[in-house]
Amino acid sequence: MKITINRNSFLNELATVQRAISSKTTIPILTGVKINLTDEGLTLTGSNADISIETFLSVKDEKAQMLIEETGAIVLQARFFNEIIRKLPEPTVTLEVMDNNQVAITSGAAEFIVNGLDAENYPHLPVVDEKKQLEIPVRVLTKLINETGFAISSQESRPILTGVHFVLENQTLKAVATDSHRLSQRVINLENSNNDFDIVVPGKSLQELSKSFQDEEEMVSISIMENQVLFKTSNMYFYSRLLEGKYPDTNRLIPTEFTSEITFNVAKLSAAIDRASLLSHEGRNNIVKLSLADNKAIIFGNSPEIGNVQEELTYESITGEPLEISFNPDYMKHALKAFGNIDVVIKFISPIRPFTLEPTDSDISFIQLITPVRTN
Amino acid sequence: MKITINRNSFLNELATVQRAISSKTTIPILTGVKINLTDEGLTLTGSNADISIETFLSVKDEKAQMLIEETGAIVLQARFFNEIIRKLPEPTVTLEVMDNNQVAITSGAAEFIVNGLDAENYPHLPVVDEKKQLEIPVRVLTKLINETGFAISSQESRPILTGVHFVLENQTLKAVATDSHRLSQRVINLENSNNDFDIVVPGKSLQELSKSFQDEEEMVSISIMENQVLFKTSNMYFYSRLLEGKYPDTNRLIPTEFTSEITFNVAKLSAAIDRASLLSHEGRNNIVKLSLADNKAIIFGNSPEIGNVQEELTYESITGEPLEISFNPDYMKHALKAFGNIDVVIKFISPIRPFTLEPTDSDISFIQLITPVRTN
Structure with a gap:
């Protein structure tokens, strides 16, 4: 050579x-x-x-x-x-x-x-089944990974949760990840999908995959083999093993009826959560408290050693019952980051039931779920 | 408040x-x-x-x-x-x-x-003796620190070598640092120095000091107290303890007669040393070998597991006896970096005696010394 x-x-x-x-x-x-x-x-x-x-x-x-x-x-x-x-x-x-x-x-x-x-x-790579199940733009796949991949579990105790669940059926592709404390689900429409699939791809593989793409305007084709998936672009073959086992049914986790709703601009809410979490990060329990009452939304954070913080939040709109709810501010930060700077509506049922976050733009099928922390 | x-x-x-x-x-x-x-x-x-x-x-x-x-x-x-x-x-x-x-x-x-x-x-800071021993531009002091500070020892076994030795006398300020394997000495002329001094300032203090300056065009005044030094600018007082003990006499270490000399551009030599050290870093002994003979300068590096490298160096001029000498490439890299991109002359006596590096511009009183590694 x-x-x-x-x-x-x-x-x-x-x-x-x-x-x-x-x-x-x-x-x-x-x-x-x-x-x-x-x-x-x-x-x-x-x-x-x-x-x-x-x-x-x-x-x-x-x-x-x-x-x-x-x-x-x-x-x-x-x-x-x-x-x-x-x-x-x-x-x-x-x-x-x-x-x-x-x-x-x-x-x-x-x-x-x-x-x-x-x-x-050098070991041989898996033989590729040339049947393409799906072809989508790199940009779309990368976005899907960023919108869900952060919510996978880092615990090996339930290996299936360390991956993102992709389901292709009825001309839609659904990606879901959850670590059982929070969940992120994104659904996109596809016009020309052929064969349906249901796979769980390790989160780490997806992370490397999204970094490996060089041109986000080109197409990536996805082929499923026995226990492997192949992502193929014009000059790259990216193989990942699949996670074995049955992914939990996440559809039943997503609530549909709520008692309070509040709409925020993501950037403004993120900055306030960031401030409140400065002190909560030092406490034994990393939690902040959100209080909705009298058309006011106030966030509280505290650390017994350092002190406390409170801030009245700027929101876009608010409806429903008064509520006090505590949650891990890091889950909230990650969730907001995945949305990008748009307006989101947060919907609550009670202080002990998971709450949802969704874009106000109803054309975007993207929902996140965060489980609150019980404080008493 | x-x-x-x-x-x-x-x-x-x-x-x-x-x-x-x-x-x-x-x-x-x-x-x-x-x-x-x-x-x-x-x-x-x-x-x-x-x-x-x-x-x-x-x-x-x-x-x-x-x-x-x-x-x-x-x-x-x-x-x-x-x-x-x-x-x-x-x-x-x-x-x-x-x-x-x-x-x-x-x-x-x-x-x-x-x-x-x-x-x-809160503890009280030392009382300042307002008598200024020296006033120099921040830019000059920062440069002096960068030119010598890297050569201090990181070993606490000889604490005095963890500092830079500053000697003010005869209207000149000398800064020297050595870890006993290499040495860097820079001397600058000062026109208006008053009281002479001889102090050893911890290298870490100098590092923090040079990062703390905000305006390199302003002046810094240096005052020596019992076991403290104060660096003072228009809006900052920076106190450091001094190292106690007698700094070794470094003058006698610097050779004055040589058998071979070679002049390099710093950037070109640095890049070649960098390549040669890629493999030497993996070996048990981190050394590279320089061979001067027949008007050729060749650098060698090797690692038994990985392989070897050789490169004929581009030099500006060469005189004297043939020579083969081995040294730690990291010392060479640090030394070259301290010079900035100028031409330097390297002078050798023998494969077992320290060699010197100096700017070809004889107006700059800046000398570095590196001890070679015996290979047989």
Whole structure:
């Protein structure tokens, strides 16, 4: 294998596959990046137990300035390799596989000789079922992930809750995540979906996936295999394992009747919650209290050692019964952040029942649920 | 005490004194910031075992929009206080001391009540000997600190080496630091110095000092007291303890006769050292080898597991005997960084004797010393 290539183009590909490469793996070859060079271009692969990423850089890509002298394949230690390429002196780099899987990396006067591993020993990626279940814009999928992924559980005690539940049926795609204290559910309409599915994708995989996309205007196709999902863009294959087991029925958790409603601008409410949580974060119980009465909404936070805070909130509209309710301000902050700066309506039933947050724009099917904290 | 003040002006002062405040102190009141309000303005104080910082914001400062309703003093938990002020909704904040050292912090609709401590219990700062030993521009002092401070020892086994040695005599100010593996010495001429001194200032104090300056065009006056030094600008008093003991005689360490000399551009050499150190960092001994022979300068680095690197260096000029010398590339990187991007001449005696680095511009009295590593 021998190739000369633009360093920046190469680094860009490396950065993507590196998201899948962990230095902590117990399988030594997986600490490496697999480089496979054909007459068509360069394929890089990185993999760990949960995800595998493959990128393809075409020989026709002009920026890449690819000069292929000999095709072939090799596996190189990902961590060093990236560092070396990054620090080379000239705009291009030449990689040449020599005897004993040694690789010469040259750029200007600098010459590295590094030890590689035989690419034959690199594990094979799952075989792809080419049947596409779904194709959506990267931008839409990324937004869906941001709107729900934060609400997954970080506890391994209920593994199924560490993923986001995606259900495709009746031309709609529903994404739901919950850690049993809060829930976020987003539903979008799709016009051209073919085969329905019901899968749970690990939250961590989705996080890496959304960081791996390079162009949010292109399309990503989603294919489901036995216990894997493949997200495919024009030059990236992103595989993730699926979580096994049955996701709880979250539909029955979402209340439909309420006694009080209040509408806020997200930015204004976020700032006030932020202030109230400054002190609650120091207390044993991280809670703030919201009081609705006499057309006033007041938030309270306190810490026995430091002091207390109260603030009358600016709202857009208010209706219903008076109420005092306590909750974890961090759940509220995360929920508000997921909405972006819009107006949201918060609907309450009682101090001990979960409350909901929804955009005032009823065209957006997006609902969040937060369980309050009982204080007496 | 009651004052209304611009939040940004106040935060700016807080940030400065906070450099001296540690949450780990064993003296509880020192986790707080002392606020003292007189008719002239606002004095903030922060202190720990090593340094104390006092800032003064004059009532005449227009940006501060200060409205003093009642003078007085209080001590507030520094960490929260800063966070609270930072997150308040309006451009100004009002502080009012109430009964039992409680303080109301209000801004717009937000009202915090926090517990303060009696300012009477805050320790007194050292009494200042008003005799100024030296007055120099902030810019010059900051540069001096950057040029030497990195070479102090981080080992507490020889405490005196954890400081920078400043000697004022014969109208020159010399700053030297060494950790016994490398040394950096910078000498500047001063026209109007009065009383000579010979002090060792803790490196950490100097680091905080250089970050605390707000205006590098103003002057800083330096006064030495019994075991303290005071750096004073128009609105800041920065006290540091001095290190006790005799600083080693570093003059005798600096060689004056050499067998080989080579001149480099700092940026080019730095980049090459950076590459060579990529692999040396992984080896048991973090060393790179420089070979001078036949008008070529070649740098080598290697790690048994990863591989090796060599690069022919671009130099400006070379004279003297051939040489092979090994050294810690990190010492070289730090030394080069301290010079900035100029040309430097490196002078060698032998593979086992320290080598020197100096600017080619002989008007700059700046010398660094690095001890090589014996490899056989």
